[in-house]
Amino acid sequence: MQSDDLVLLQQFREPATKEQAFTGILKKYQEKLYWHIRRLVVDHEDANDVLQNMFIKVWKGLENFREDSRLYTWLYRIATNESLSFIEQQKRKASVSLDEVGDVLSNKVKADTNFDANKLEWKLQLAIQQLPEKQRAVFNLRYYDEMPYEEMSRILDTSEGALKASYHHAAKKIEAFILEN
Template identity: 50%
Template sequence: MSDQELVNLLLDPAKRQNAFELLIKKYQQKIYWHIRKMVIDHDDADDVIQETFIKVWQGLNNFRGDAQLYTWIYRIATNESLNFLQKKRRQNHVPIENEDSTDLLNTLESSISHGYISGDEIQVKLQKALLQLPDKQRLVFNMKYYEDMKYEDIAEITGTSVGALKASYHLAVKKIEEFLNNES
């Protein structure tokens, strides 16, 4: 089912509940992994995805259709992920401007040791390198590298210009390369 067909069903009050279930089926896994790459922990990702779909449901009446459905959902998921990370830092008394990734690194290490995350050595190093990036830079890298999104779609999701996104992605790649070279 196309997003436009789904939107038409969502706008019909008699079909909204069923259409929302179809929307969840269509996007749940993609959105879960988008969030999981940001928050690292499975339980945290489950909490954030639940909040995301609650916000999607609550915002259906305000969805104007000037954005694509999937970019609108990704934007909500992105904002929920960033808000979750800020809240977690405040709870752990980590200054937001510090961009400290120790907690996320510990979560990654725990996930690896418990077998929740698998991968060869280079994948683990890449994940550690990603956690050294500021949240928004990591977000841009994940969407471009892992999800192969177009810069225009990322711009719509993040509310950032294409030029700024390209610069952010380039800086992220440089930082990752530097981290990986220092790890060798």
């Protein structure tokens, strides 16, 4: 574990420095986690809500963090689980099929004023939204965060081989989508 993370964890366990340490963790990881969540849930407001819920869970659970993994890995696991839970809740609320969820997320991408329909990045985002949630999480962690499979294995609680296969299938689906559209 990184020494600055160890210091933050030690400070968090002390009542006098608990809030300061949590603020340090927020500052260090908030932006990376926001973008990880945003790539999964697409919408800015939704990403902020998921991030906020995620940090509430971190605040409540950090004292019990056993340091079996890096703090970064633990945070990403919570962010991923919160994102996937949020998507499941959205599906239940809207009572839509898996295919329709991809359409809903694609429409959010299309409505985002930051995307230009003629740019490859926009097509990539549309393609990513067509993937099943877990495959999308694997693709995002590997492609955007350049996370090693070993680290992803700890976050997603899946074997490295399964993650490699999932990433490969996701990349093939994305490639096909971009070529067809």
